[in-house]
Amino acid sequence: xxxxxxxxxxxxxxxxxxxxxxxxxxxxxxxxxxxxxxxxxxxxxxxxxxxxxxxxxxxxxxxxxxxxxxxxxxxxxxxxxxxxxxxxxxxxxxxxxxxxxxxxxxxxxxxxxxxxxxxxxxxxxxxxxxxxxxxxxxxxxxxxxxxxxxxxxxxxxxxxxxxxxxxxxxxxxxxxxxxxxxxxxxxxxxxxxxxxxxxxxxxxxxxxxxxxxxxxxxxxxxxxxxxxxxxxxxxxxxxxxxxxxxxxxxxxxxxxxxxxxxxxxxxxxxxxxxxxxxxxxxxxxxxxxxxxxxxxxxxxxxxxxxxxx
Amino acid sequence: xxxxxxxxxxxxxxxxxxxxxxxxxxxxxxxxxxxxxxxxxxxxxxxxxxxxxxxxxxxxxxxxxxxxxxxxxxxxxxxxxxxxxxxxxxxxxxxxxxxxxxxxxxxxxxxxxxxxxxxxxxxxxxxxxxxxxxxxxxxxxxxxxxxxxxxxxxxxxxxxxxxxxxxxxxxxxxxxxxxxxxxxxxxxxxxxxxxxxxxxxxxxxxxxxxxxxxxxxxxxxxxxxxxxxxxxxxxxxxxxxxxxxxxxxxxxxxxxxxxxxxxxxxxxxxxxxxxxxxxxxxxx
Numbered sequence: 001x002x003x004x005x006x007x008x009x010x011x012x013x014x015x016x017x018x019x020x021x022x023x024x025x026x027x028x029x030x031x032x033x034x035x036x037x038x039x040x041x042x043x044x045x046x047x048x049x050x051x052x053x054x055x056x057x058x059x060x061x062x063x064x065x066x067x068x069x070x071x072x073x074x075x076x077x078x079x080x081x082x083x084x085x086x087x088x089x090x091x092x093x094x095x096x097x098x099x100x101x102x103x104x105x106x107x108x109x110x111x112x113x114x115x116x117x118x119x120x121x122x123x124x125x126x127x128x129x130x131x132x133x134x135x136x137x138x139x140x141x142x143x144x145x146x147x148x149x150x151x152x153x154x155x156x157x158x159x160x161x162x163x164x165x166x167x168x169x170x171x172x173x174x175x176x177x178x179x180x181x182x183x184x185x186x187x188x189x190x191x192x193x194x195x196x197x198x199x200x201x202x203x204x205x206x207x208x209x210x211x212x213x214x215x216x217x218x219x220x221x222x223x224x225x226x227x228x229x230x231x232x233x234x235x236x237x238x239x240x241x242x243x244x245x246x247x248x249x250x251x252x253x254x255x256x257x258x259x260x261x262x263x264x265x266x267x268x269x270x271x272x273x274x275x276x277x278x279x280x281x282x283x284x285x286x287x288x289x290x291x292x293x294x295x296x297x298x299x300x301x302x303x304x305x306x307x308x309x
Numbered sequence: 310x311x312x313x314x315x316x317x318x319x320x321x322x323x324x325x326x327x328x329x330x331x332x333x334x335x336x337x338x339x340x341x342x343x344x345x346x347x348x349x350x351x352x353x354x355x356x357x358x359x360x361x362x363x364x365x366x367x368x369x370x371x372x373x374x375x376x377x378x379x380x381x382x383x384x385x386x387x388x389x390x391x392x393x394x395x396x397x398x399x400x401x402x403x404x405x406x407x408x409x410x411x412x413x414x415x416x417x418x419x420x421x422x423x424x425x426x427x428x429x430x431x432x433x434x435x436x437x438x439x440x441x442x443x444x445x446x447x448x449x450x451x452x453x454x455x456x457x458x459x460x461x462x463x464x465x466x467x468x469x470x471x472x473x474x475x476x477x478x479x480x481x482x483x484x485x486x487x488x489x490x491x492x493x494x495x496x497x498x499x500x501x502x503x504x505x506x507x508x509x510x511x512x513x514x515x516x517x518x519x520x521x522x523x524x525x526x527x528x529x530x531x532x533x534x535x536x537x538x539x540x541x542x543x544x545x546x547x548x549x550x551x552x553x554x555x556x557x558x559x560x561x562x563x564x565x566x567x568x569x570x571x572x573x574x575x576x577x578x579x580x581x582x583x584x585x586x587x588x589x590x591x592x593x
Contacts, residue, residue: 031416033403034470041437042432045440046437049437052439062443062446111328115325123576126579128340128343132526134544135568136342138564139560139561142561143345148358182342242433246526249549264434264527277443287433295428299427
């Protein structure tokens with residue numbers, strides 16, 4: 001790349017900038033397919049949702065016609081069903097997420113023993129999480145049937161009565177949490193097991209030499225070391241759980257009454273059964289913004305925790 | 310001292326055995342609903358609707374026969390296969406390239422793109438389903454495979470990008486440097502060197518994507534009605550059918566048909582799936 005002469009140097013600089021340009025193109029062309037598809041099917045629909053939420057929709061042509069400002073938002077502000085569905089979603093999240101995290105990490109800790117069948121057990125734990133959620137809702141609905149279900153038959157044997165799992169509002173919510181927990185706890189167990197197996201052994205050996213009992217080891221070594229993974233798993237579970245739809249649709253369909261009508265199901269029914277597209281777009285925007293804010297907060301929290309441990 | 314020692318170790322042994330047994334019992338407990346579904350799918354209605362529930366009965370394929378012969382189940386099965394593999398293939402190509410770009414090709418703004426991908430995983434599908442339905446309706450694209458394939462890309466591509474980014478970051482950098490020195494361009498290095506050695510990672514990510522697409526319900530409900538409708542929609546219909554009462558035979562048979570291929574798939578690549586899962590969680 002020795003430059004001998006001024007005019008030669010200028011020419012080279014030009015071709016180099018030409019090469020830079022083609023280099024830039026070749027770098028970004030790796031992103032191109034994904035960027036085009038995501039712009040078309042992810043970014044555009046989100047913008048379109050925002051647009052519809054400020055418009056009124058012509059049901060003959062399915063297009064947004066008139067700009068109505070915050071009219072749709074005012075409408076949903078007074079929509080009791082919408083606020084109920086937000087509350088129901090909150091209750092579901094507040095129960096399901098902590099239960100799954102505690103059960104998942106607890107079980108993983110309990111069964112973290114080296115033995116022949118360990119990898120087989122670990123593989124089998126994959127099965128509940130690949131059962132389609134709509135199938136999960138269906139089978140559990142069958143097993144929890146008060147008349148023919150096998151769960152109530154078993155409870156009857158133990159003399160625990162005959163709970164009406166899907167008919168009682170509080171129990172229906174518990175049912176949703178149980179089904180979701182059944183499907184997702186194995187996921188937490190698998191991640192927790194992988195994390196437990198990756199813990200540094202020498203720290204525990206040092207603690208053994210110091211005569212620490214298992215309780216001290218659990219609280220002052222295992223849990224602090226696991227905190228980043230607990231936080232990350234929580235975020236992943238949160239991202240999945242806010243999308244709750246299939247299990248409810250297949251098991252309770254939001255009932256009895258509106259007791260398990262989570263927000264995704266409510267918006268779905270408002271849009272595709274009542275054809276209130278503009279209002280449901282406004283609701284979707286509210287949910288979208290709230291989810292984004294909370295996800296952002298959880299991510300920041302995760303980073304903080306990672307740094308402080 | 311020796312006595313105390315053996316007492317301690319035998320207690321430890323007992324505790325170890327308790328933990329192993331607990332693991333097996335818990336695993337069986339979590340598998341029970343799947344077992345019960347498969348078992349019930351071979352029952353006659355008289356064996357399904359009984360108290361106490363029966364474990365031993367004369368197995369029959371009647372439910373399968375009557376449901377498989379109904380054209381819509383076979384067609385839906387085919388649709389589910391087309392859509393799951395179509396969207397899986399499209400996402401794996403686009404997502405692997407993008408994941409590679411994020412991991413290895415120095416791009417200005419790669420960090421921002423990373424955050425955007427993470428945030429996109431929080432977008433509620435219902436916020437996409439409403440506008441997609443309206444646009445598809447306007448363009449005459451409802452009830453077509455391609456519509457559903459593209460809709461599934463909304464969650465599959467970010468997922469693949471994220472997993473493959475982590476995968477490529479774990480590869481030694483010398484690989485593509487050597488390839489570039491050999492005169493391969495950036496594309497040459499990627500397709501001739503990086504992709505072939507990444508096949509296990511790509512394959513397991515592909516399988517996971519196919520599973521996610523296979524089970525999807527909301528977009529399928531909204532964007533299809535007859536020709537491109539998938540199995541989960543059928544199951545939602547059977548499970549939610551309150552007019553004809555509980556059709557548990559159909560539910561368990563169609564459920565088994567949906568779950569069994571996925572379980573076989575998942576077990577075949579379980580080692581990769583478990584690593585992929587923990588990677589996806591801890592680095593995602």
